[in-house]
Amino acid sequence: MADDHFIASVDIGSHKIVVLLAEENEGRLEIFGYARGDSAGVRKGVITNVDQAAKAIEKVKKEAVSKCKTKFSSVNINISDPNLVIFNQHPEVVVLTDKVTKENIEYVIEAAHSKVALANQHVLHSVVHNYILDKNPTTLQGVVIKNPIGQKANNLEANIHTVVTSDQCVKDIENSVCQGELGVSNIVPSSMASSEPYLTQEQKEQGVCVVDIGAEVIDLSVFKDGNIFYSTALQVGVEQVNEDISYAFNVDSKEAERLKKKYGQAQVKALTKDKLIKFQQEDDSKERYLSHQSLVKVIEESYLELFSLIRKKLNNEKLYRSLKAGFILTGGGAKIKDCDKLMFSCFKKRAKVGRVNTDLICIKPTLNFLDDDLLTPEYACALGLLLFDPDDIEFKQKQSNNKKRMFGKMRQKIGGRF
Structure with missing residues (x-):
């Protein structure tokens, strides 16, 4: 494969770092390389310690190189700045x-x-x-x-x-990446990157808000009249849900995460029946039990608090009424059951969890070391970074008559395989 067919993205999050590698095949991008690791030196989406972040990025980069036997020298990378x-x-x-x-x-x-x-x-x-x-x-x-x-x-x-x-945010990102012997092809706002694997042009015309719920940051992007109109980052995320579970049941963060992942859902009314759940309190060897309903109630209230912050921000910007196409949910926080239904009940507007357009981007069938589904909302930002078109600083929707033009631009601008 020629080196100019190759695109790499790095998604720097508060809790995780994701590297994706993709190539063009018959008019769409195929992901052929992937690695994920713990983040470090990042707080609420912003790099606070360049050296720690650089080491974390380099570690995930080396894993990606080892897995797919492919070296890369430049990447598209995200930025999540509350002052953007x-x-x-x-x-x-x-x-x-x-x-x-x-x-x-x-x-x-x-x-x-x-x-x-x-x-x-x-x-x-x-x-x-x-x-x-x-x-x-x-x-x-x-x-x-x-x-x-x-x-x-x-x-x-x-x-x-x-x-x-x-x-300063831009400099910190560039320095963190450069320490790992990588170049930066493009820096893209997380909110804009997270939007593109999921939106249609019709939704952009009607007015839509993409809500990317991360661990410590919620990125918002509003599109209207076909174009990006507003973007911001709220300094709160799904980690707040874990903290509320920890406080309610006196458990540590690890146990709170386990309870949320295994038993969590966003609406009490969706529970068909209650049951007892075994759990362990912090600094206590005794086995204890809580009701499923009480757990879901805490989770629901926590998500409602997050949604109220989103609504307040949109109202302050006078954007709420323009969202005729409603909301698209992405990010790891959108994976919890009935998250979209809770948002609908809260906002009284259409809400759904984003689904990737697989005509635009997919996973290479021969990718045999995959331990996660890369097309879930959790990877929205990393996927969107692959779709960035630096030629006109816009993202491209898949069109049957412009596939070659679209990917031709990508090949000319982004490379790094050798």
Whole structure:
């Protein structure tokens, strides 16, 4: 296999690090390499100790190399910054020549950057969704076009979403990766990466919120009118559920995780019958019992608290009513039974756990060392990082007539097999 067919992603989480390797095969990406390990030096999605994070990344990288007998030198990697902001801008420029030029395009993009790039901030991406030629100042109407170069116009306006993050967060990610002898191809917001394996263009047009429930962070992405509109990271996650279980039943974190994984579900009313569950309290050798209903009640209340924070954030941004397509749940926290049903009852909007579009990305049939299902919501971010298209800083939906173009761009931009 040629080295330019190869894409690698690294998902840095608060509790785990995931490495995925993929190649193109007949118009879709096939995952042929995988490794997962414990995270370190990361708190609530943000790197707090570069050396610890670097060692954790390098360990998982070596495992991936060992498993699939493939070396890699550059990766797409995620960023989860609580201070990340998306600015929706409409810069414009007077076209002095007869037709729009490349220089006009560069000017409006630079104008967008200059308005938001403050001290200690880093412009991560600028997503240009469309341009407007000769907008009428009275009617606010004009010719909407994707590629205006060569078009006649007196005035050019751009519809740009600029993603700005902390300069320090970017430096810490780059330093952590570089210590493991890796290069960074692209840094992508976790919330944006987690969205793309699951969304259709129709959902983006209608208005949809992707909720990625991680261990210590909940990433939110809102799409409307077909484009990314808002993104943020809440500094709380499913670890809060474990803490609530620990407090309610006086158990340590390991026992709380076991109870949640084995018996957990999100709605008390979905229990068909109650039963006693054996458990062990912290610093107590005696076997004790709790009712299944009491456990689920604690879990339900904990999830409702998380959902209330999400609702508050969306209401503050005046986005809640625009979500006609509802919510898509991803992340490890979305795996608990009836999570989508609880969200529906809380928000009174459609909610479902995301399912990967396997026409776009799948697992290579010959991958014989797999110990987990990589297409579950837990791997949403790592999967989405594989789909990142750096050519136009957007993600691509699968289209039957543009598969070769889509993956051609990926091959030209991302590589590293040798």
